[in-house]
Amino acid sequence: MWATEFVELDKSHHNRTSFDCGESELNTFLQTQALRHMQTGISRTMVLSGIHPLPDQKLPVCAFYSIAPSAISRETLPKNLAKKLPRYPIPIFLLAQLGVHREYHGQGLGKICLIHALRYLWQVNAHMRAYAIVVDCLTKAAENFYRKYGFEILCEHNGRTRMFLPMRMVGELFDE
Numbered sequence: 001m002w003a004t005e006f007v008e009l010d011k012s013h014h015n016r017t018s019f020d021c022g023e024s025e026l027n028t029f030l031q032t033q034a035l036r037h038m039q040t041g042i043s044r045t046m047v048l049s050g051i052h053p054l055p056d057q058k059l060p061v062c063a064f065y066s067i068a069p070s071a072i073s074r075e076t077l078p079k080n081l082a083k084k085l086p087r088y089p090i091p092i093f094l095l096a097q098l099g100v101h102r103e104y105h106g107q108g109l110g111k112i113c114l115i116h117a118l119r120y121l122w123q124v125n126a127h128m129r130a131y132a133i134v135v136d137c138l139t140k141a142a143e144n145f146y147r148k149y150g151f152e153i154l155c156e157h158n159g160r161t162r163m164f165l166p167m168r169m170v171g172e173l174f175d176e
C-alpha cells in the first residue's frame, strides 16, 4: 500500500536508504543527491511514500520523480518542428529522474508517477512556458516505458536516449 499524495522529499519523514528501483544511479540520486539539489535550487523531488513506518519511524519511498527546468537547441528537434522555433535555446522541463521501488514494479505506480509529473508540469506551464518535457533514458526498458505514453526519440545525449513529449500534447491530456 502507498500514500494517496505525492509530497516533496523530506529527510525527517522519508527513509531514503531502503529505496531500490533496480538502477543504482537512480537509487544513489535519491539517497545522496536529491535533497542537496533541492536545497541548491536546481531540481525538485517528489515522492510517494508507503504508509507503514520502518523501524526508524520513517516512511519508505515507493516511487519518486525529479524535475528541473532546462533548455535544448532546436537542431536536436525533428526538422518539421525545428523550423518553427528560434535559434536560441528552447526552454523545456526535464523529467530528470523517475523510479519505482522494485517491490512495487508492475502495479501501475510508474504510470501514476509519470501522470503526476506530467500534470504538475502542465500546471507550471500555465505560469512559465516550456516547449516540451524531456527525459534521458538509462535503459531500453525505460525507453519502452516512456514510448507507451507518447514520448518520441529526440537524440543521443551523454550516452542516453533523449526522448520528448511536446507540451501541447500534455495539454491535450489534461485540458477539458
Ligand SMILES: CC(C)(COP(=O)(O)OP(=O)(O)OC[C@H]1O[C@@H](n2cnc3c(N)ncnc32)[C@H](O)[C@@H]1OP(=O)(O)O)[C@@H](O)C(=O)NCCC(=O)NCCS
Binding pocket: 021, 022, 023, 026, 097, 098, 099, 100, 101, 104, 105, 106, 107, 108, 109, 110, 111, 112, 136, 137, 138, 139, 141, 142, 144, 145, 148
Ligand atoms: C520503468 C519503471 C518506472 C516502471 O514502473 P512500474 O511501476 O513497473 O510500471 P507500471 O506498472 O506503472 O506500468 C505502466 C505501463 O508501462 C508498462 N511498462 C512497465 N515497464 C515497462 C518496460 N520496462 N517496458 C515496456 N513497458 C513497460 C507496463 O506494462 C504498463 O502498461 P499497461 O498499463 O499497458 O499494462 C520501473 O520499472 C523502474 O523504476 N525502473 C527502474 C528505473 C528506471 O528505469 N526509470 C526510468 C527513468 S530513466
